[in-house]
Amino acid sequence: MANRPDPPCWRFRAMAPSEPNQNPIQGEFFSAHLPERFIRESVQNSLDARAGPKPVTVRFTISGSNGAVPGERADRYLTGLQPHFEAVMRAESANAERDSDRRRELQGREALLKGPLPFLVVEDFGTKGLLGDITANDIQARGNDFWGFFRSIGISPKDEDAGGSWGLGKWVFPDASKLNAFLGVTLRAGEQRFLLMGQTMLKLHELGGRKYPPVGFFAAGSDEDDKDWLPMPVESAGLPSDGGGSGEPDAACFVHAALSDFGLRPDGDAGTSVVIPHPMDELTDPTNLARAVIRQYFHPIIAGDLVVEIASPDEPGRRIDAATIVDEAHRTGDGAEDDPEQRAAALIRVIELDKWGQRQEDGLVEADARRSKPAIAPDQVESLRARYREGRRLAFRVWSKVGGKANSFKVFLEGDDSLAGGHDYYVRGHLQIPQMDYLTRHHARALIVVDNTSDLGHLLRDAEGPAHEKWRADAPRLKEKGWPAAAERVREVQNAAARILEALAEKPADVRRDALSDLFPGDTGGRRGPGPGRPRPPPVPPENRFSLRIDRVPGGFRLKPAGNADPSGRTFAVRMAYDVARGTTKTAFSRFDAGFRAGYPDFSLRNGQLHMQSEDCEADVRSENELHLRVRGPDFSLGVTGFDERDLVVKVLPLVGEIAASPEAEARAP
Template identity: 30%
Template structure:
């Protein structure tokens, strides 16, 4: 234990804050398979070697694309929660009712009397003579003693797994566990698929089930980090309204059959889209089932589905968006629509799309990330589909929002307001036509010889047809992510992006030369009338500010090649 820098008293007891954690699952099958298996199972076999994957293998999992986890790192969380890097596990197997008990501690690679040892050490019932494999404890008296000492609830005839974490980390508080359970698993709890009993010194005995979850979540102090959605209670009432109408969700056409999926008016029949827009504008709950083609590396395309529930808040209050894959909340995903008063829930049920998104999540299951390589084993053209799922709420909100055709004279009143005077004002003569409405003169248009078009994750600059080019046409283009206050251009940071150095930025053009003046400033020299310039690869979840300045021949420009 010296590798953990732990002190011991005279009796050999670690000088650590005492406390232990017990996690027991019920209604499961336990760790089945061959306890003597020492090598990787046959991939073509039908046996689920759960015991091997849990105890014999480090950092990998036998779970498939239809299972909630993926990486085989979930079990390491137990050891990480122990101040001594240790855990015990007692399983009762559903198939043969065998009870198997083992323990494991992980140090570093270390030496003892000149012999180097691997990090993993086992508490077991002996070793197999031929292979040296640690064997589980099956002696009835030892199993009963283990149950009593660690206060387990599991009886010998209840299949499942009980994990004990000794010397649990002191920062592991019951309130934090309660927050995490409410946020990560509210959906299966509300569906009646999961019941969680939590007993800790700071929370007492708490049961989270279909009836109690809403009340319990209200009583929790939500003071956790925003990035993990532990700063506010999950929208239990909204989810309860969504679940009964899930089967009635309006389906889209099958998207992405010949190109990457996108949500446009062509995704629905015209009358269906009109009905959905009216429903959304009336602040009613709108349920949509998005369907897309998922091309596999081998075999025909699969059809992926996700359900999206939207409701515009009457008061326009901001709301977090919740994305749930197979019952587990993916906490780092959110939407810009929530900032504009749209409450939303995205549910991905078990199936091909859940398999793809699960492989894209990474070990922590916090985000749908296109930098992972696991999906490459099964899917092609999958990155654009993952991005499509990430922005599904924003795209649907934009599609369902009816474009306004009336002038809103109060739109900018918060920014350009004039305080109402209390002194009496002179009355004005009525207008000859009698309507009293102000008349605005025509403002002559001053078209420029170039135009700026927005693109997803970028922008495009091109010749404005019909406008002549000036002599020696040049443009200085300054780019930055927009900010709520201050000058975004001046506050630009190279941590956001840097022209010529950020590999995700893709610059292309025709009849134009682009050089970098600074990390966020480009000089564009036009070399032909039908010119165009495109910049892609910016963060699509942030607002991009693009400023264009025309340069005359007298302007001094210091050019730095990109």
């Protein structure tokens, strides 16, 4: 067995020749800017570890250069990391030989291993710490938070009521560091010892003729060989012998030295602290952190469940709580934000709406999310419409059913004629779900709040991806968990505010049934035939006829040529709708149009919900369910996927001025 140094160090397990090569891809699941995803994931972990009724406090501390750990003490936290980090940087630099800026950046990172160590600390208070058996490394260690934080990737030990569920959110911690590493210190409820361990997420690399995986650990010294080694945390014992002094502490006092060097947990309260060495530049601006906190977590802050503190040497400390959140939103401003819903003025308006809504428990109006029921009871519509017309806010308890059991969620509304389009915000438990936009046709602001502990909250959590940014009606985990009618439940919540606003509208939108008669000369749900005074189109010569084919594919359809005629240069209108159990193609398109006019279409080609793959053709989206297809080559192909499990009706017709297809292409696909 190899002799290991007694002090803690960074260590990588050499790979066996038979092990597959794999680089980390967790970052591909997170699209938000770094401050947004860093705040989102770190605060979510803290809220999930809440210890009792008192609010969770999350404290961010930026050291700056003056508060950095001096170089003579910084080495103790980097021992063993340097050769592996440099090997990765050299390989990355070689791959970036044509990108001089990227190469200089990578080479500059190597210099970070020498000299002072600036840091960013995230600490939570009012939490339980990382509970669980520190020696466990099972395939699934349910309830073991220590295992989930340090020893699992893509597997979560959290229960159904938690905000997170994928086991990938901790990726933000190495991603936040220029060294791709972090240290974690936890004091668990009911214990007197601190536990310290670290993790780095680099890339597959070679060193000294051996191959190493991306993941390495900062852990206690061990005499075990690589193949038997399980990284174990460094445990505190007794009082520090030399604290944060210049000498090297012995193993028993190492944790106390770290607490002193990084200023961790001064009051000795249970919770977890994460140290980000050499944080990315955008995370050293306290305004960036404050802005992200307000955008992502205004709801639990207003509810009194969360307090966030930000300390920086460059400004007075910030405290964001229910009393100060509006002032802090003014203070942070808009930044470079293009999304009008995320600008300070819009956030302040939804904060005020949320504050009002959380006081309305006894004044909620009953509503129904199911399409088979009216959104609002008919005898209440007129009085509610009058209140809405007067500019008064409205609060609803909206009912749905999950597995036959009644579930409800809340919708808070206010009209705002200054809005170019509707603004809607969705919250599940404490977590905002930001990438949804279903309130486009009304000058109104809506906040939809779902109880995370309800069956509906559990279903919606399974409709989210790893970044928890969107509810997808076709999410694979909905089927894996066996949720009944899951797609319909997701759409009900997404469209609830739009249905209520449509019921409150002064007059439903007029239906112009022949509006598309020129574009679709066949039966499109309008009047049959060409109509009075309209000449029928001339017959198409057989030699100019060509046909198209619609194939079923998982989650959608694919459009391809059929027959011998070449459709190159032609342009078609492609229209789609979900099929109906009773009725014709006309009924299916009429139902989609009705949903669109009400502000809650079944799907949309415009909001990223559907995905298109094209070859030798161009697709121009013209509406939620219509695109124009320009064919460039005889072997063209257009695939559209992302639909839910319902059958789909697809209609393809030539645009005005084109030679007609024969026959008109129409198909149903699941």
